[in-house]
Amino acid sequence: MKVHDIIEVLDAEILVEGDLDQELKTACGSDMMSDVLAFVKDQSVLLTGLLNPQVVRTAEMMDMHCIVFVRGKRPEQLVLNLAQQRDITVLATPYRMFTACGKLYKAGLEGGTAI
Amino acid sequence: MSMLELKYDIPGDDFTRAGEASGDVKQKLKKLGYNPAAIRRVAIAMYEGEINVVIHGGGGEAIVDVDPDKVVILLIDHGPGIADVEKAMQEGWSTAPDNVRSLGFGAGMGLPNMKKYSDEMEIDSVVGKGTKLRMVVYAQSPKA
Numbered sequence: 001m002k003v004h005d006i007i008e009v010l011d012a013e014i015l016v017e018g019d020l021d022q023e024l025k026t027a028c029g030s031d032m033m034s035d036v037l038a039f040v041k042d043q044s045v046l047l048t049g050l051l052n053p054q055v056v057r058t059a060e061m062m063d064m065h066c067i068v069f070v071r072g073k074r075p076e077q078l079v080l081n082l083a084q085q086r087d088i089t090v091l092a093t094p095y096r097m098f099t100a101c102g103k104l105y106k107a108g109l110e111g112g113t114a115i
Numbered sequence: 116m117s118m119l120e121l122k123y124d125i126p127g128d129d130f131t132r133a134g135e136a137s138g139d140v141k142q143k144l145k146k147l148g149y150n151p152a153a154i155r156r157v158a159i160a161m162y163e164g165e166i167n168v169v170i171h172g173g174g175g176e177a178i179v180d181v182d183p184d185k186v187v188i189l190l191i192d193h194g195p196g197i198a199d200v201e202k203a204m205q206e207g208w209s210t211a212p213d214n215v216r217s218l219g220f221g222a223g224m225g226l227p228n229m230k231k232y233s234d235e236m237e238i239d240s241v242v243g244k245g246t247k248l249r250m251v252v253y254a255q256s257p258k259a
Contacts, residue, residue, distance in 0.1 A: 034224035037159050038231070050219045054166075057134035058219070061141065061158040063151075078131070 010093035018089035026112035119181040127174020137162040160232040193245040
């Protein structure tokens with residue numbers, strides 16, 4: 001799956017445009033950044049309802065390519081600027097967390113290995 | 116011989132800046148052409164530590180020493196110290212205030228994550244004086 005597939009599946013709006021042809025392996029949905037940081041292997045997409053700069057920092061440390069803000073939420077410009085500097089695509093989807101994750105899973109994006 | 120020594124002040128009053136130092140270390144290691152798996156482990160371990168310095172330590176400093184075979188991260192704060200290090204190492208144990216949880220941290224995963232991603236970790240903490248935390252990440256590690 002690629003970033004532009006996610007945009008289609010989630011009816012998402014692009015807030016920061018990075019490489020939309022970037023291949024994505026697995027995703028992670030969480031509002032708890034320490035839980036995201038606990039599973040290091042090849043997560044490419046972060047779905048979250050949290051809006052602070054630490055979301056981008058977490059994605060940066062994990063080498064993630066795409067952040068999706070769920071439930072129509074939009075972070076402030078400072079957060080978007082940070083993502084832009086790091087070449088991370090930022091999307092906003094109207095769907096809630098569970099639905100957004102479910103749609104992506106159904107479309108073939110997996111969650112990676114279990115603990 | 117050290118390839119690079121980096122020093123950072125970590126401000127204690129601005130949570131939005133937490134992670135700046137770790138992000139900078141990550142960029143510099145990339146430029147040096149360091150092993151990508153090691154870079155990621157350095158970044159995550161240091162980032163969790165930096166968050167702790169902000170949340171618990173009221174700010175402090177980070178000193179990062181880069182060698183061809185390892186990265187040594189030293190985090191120093193002059194906060195309240197850790198009363199029970201063994202307990203602090205348990206997953207889920209947290210003394211972070213509630214407002215930190217709303218920021219996505221404070222779930223008691225910081226120190227366990229740091230231990231997981233570093234090859235060596237030592238905590239030297241004195242209650243009322245502060246905490247020194249030293250982590251080593253090897254460029255080639257069985258953990259990678």
